[in-house]
Amino acid sequence: MSEVSILGLGLMGMAIAKAYQKGGVPITVWNRTIKKAEALEPKNVVVAQTISEAIAASPVSIICVEDPNSVLTLFGHSQVEPILDGRTIIQLSTSLPKQVREDQEWLAERNADFLYGAIHCGPQDLGTKDGNILISGPSTIYNPVEGLLGHQGGKIEYLDDDIAAVSVLDLAWLSTRFGEFMGMLHASNICEAEGVELQKFISMFPDSARIQHHVGTIRDGTYDQRTATLSIWQASLELLKQQAIDAGMDAGFPSHVGGLFEKAVKAGYGDEHVMALFKVLRGDGRAAD
Incomplete structure (x- = not known):
């Protein structure tokens, strides 16, 4: 089992994955175009063929895609929803406050924890002292993953319990x-x-x-x-x-x-x-x- 799954391997998603690899963290990755995963070093990485496989592989999943409605787009399927039970989902895709609140409610109904974050640095900065991510959501959910998020850079700033604050x-x-x-x-x-x-x-x-x-x-x-x-x-x-x-x-x-x-x-x-x-x-x- 890996420690974290990354859903989306665009510029930012790839940078997130590489930062975890640099930190020696076992990861699972998924992307609509699986070929993108070839850019990653093979060490400590598993390439999932489906979203269900990616979620099942780790207790924490990070979403980093361009779709602001990605929680429902990726997870709103009968084969995915049952796997969400007990998982922590961290959304790093830019979304509206209204959507973030709705995503939190939807995931809670499926017994999944939710944090919302925004990347405020370039992809080249992730995994370095210049990495900068803002995170909001219940502290009881944030505290257990604080160390895991720390691999993304020198400034991981937790705001407060309000999921939409970020x-x-x-x-x-x-x-x-x-x-x-x-x-x-x-x-x-x-x-x-x-x-x-x-x-x-x-x-x-x-x-x-x-x-x-x-x-x-x-x-x-x-x-x-x-x-x-x-x-x-x-x-x-x-x-x-x-x-x-x-x-x-x-x-x-x-x-x-x-x-x-x-x-x-x-x-x-x-x-x-x-x-x-x-x-x-x-x-x-x-x-x-």
């Missing part, structure tokens, strides 16, 4: 990121339209690694160098918009920005760096490079 703060954090993105994109557009080199704008922020990186991506056209793609960021915008609708808030900000991201995806930039949005924000109608 979801709320994660969406709030995402909102600030989109504000920054749009500010940097519009600033870059101003500079280009008025004939001022982007490097001069970058030089105004010697202490901001974020501006140097993102505006530098526009300056250099290195849109193929990214961790999260423009499409992944667009999916987060859909969650921001839905949260606003669920809470009865004005959804103007995520709706407007989401429309721009959708335009970029339709233009074929979905697999590029988020700053590739600049290509469709140029005001002179030039074709993208």
